[in-house]
Amino acid sequence: MTGPPRRDAGRPRGATVVSAVLAAVRAELAETGFEGLSVERVARRAEVNKTSVYRRWPTREALVAAAMEGLLEEFGDSPDTGSLRGDLLALAAPIADLAARPDGVALLRAALATTARGDLGGAALQRAGDGHSASSLAERARARGEWRPGVDPQQAIFTLVGAIIHRTLLEQAGPTGEWLEGLVDIVHRGIRADP
């Protein structure tokens, strides 16, 4: 039995809704910034029912947090390269690549703006250098005798991330290439065990 065509026929559904909405959030942020972001505009851009968006992400802060988490999932765990310096570069490079993209800058700026309004974007962003990656990287370095005793793994990784944020948002320069190598040198020498 065939009923009348649904009004939302052809619209994305399920997992497709999620990725369409999160892509729309990044695109909207890059165009208008956090101040111009609205659930309505995101829904229109993603070609999704407004109510579907509101049901899952009731506020624009929730949209920013979800977009940030979506990007961070792309990073996954940092690979074991066999050396502390290599592991630091492997962890920092995808964060720097993201921060070098216009939608990455916009998302970073929005996440910083939303930390004032309930920590959603900030909490998601914080996971970039958080728990899992930082501690497994430190464990591997300790096993090789490369980690200076007393250094907090989170502090080490957040120093990398903070410098990338400063570079991108305040210096407004690219956080890649020689600049990134220089940063990894500073942090690597800063946290390695004395020779």
Place this chain on the structure above:
Amino acid sequence: MTGPPRRDAGRPRGATVVSAVLAAVRAELAETGFEGLSVERVARRAEVNKTSVYRRWPTREALVAAAMEGLLEEFGDSPDTGSLRGDLLALAAPIADLAARPDGVALLRAALATTARGDLGGAALQRAGDGHSASSLAERARARGEWRPGVDPQQAIFTLVGAIIHRTLLEQAGPTGEWLEGLVDIVHRGIRADP
């Protein structure tokens, strides 16, 4: 000859206007954030004519930049403590103290928000670790043989500043005490000459 009393008798004038306005900007930002900031509210809080504020600072971005510069002037040049580690701590401590204050956090957040709108707040903030302080600190360290050749003084200082920003805005934790000592250890070891 005494005329009729002026309508703005008792209102701050000249240098007093500047400090009253900048104090009002900091207080307004701490209360309402950048989105709630307006020239009108600042003028009312500072008890200054709205037109006096508009004449000097035509936009709220200009107000944020001026407030940031006012605070940065308090820092001045970093003192010569006789060692690279001491100089780094002396440079970072007042920035960390500022970032630990509610009006400092609000101002930092506003400066980051305004970098999207013409770099005013960001340009002012950037001076925190800029030119003068960074290069004189590096010159002194070079003269003592403490500076690792090839390290960019700005990159070294901005790594300190970026980590303080990450700590304050994303971790939302105090950037002082043991945490600051740990950060200075990382950056000091990261940029010092090999023993």
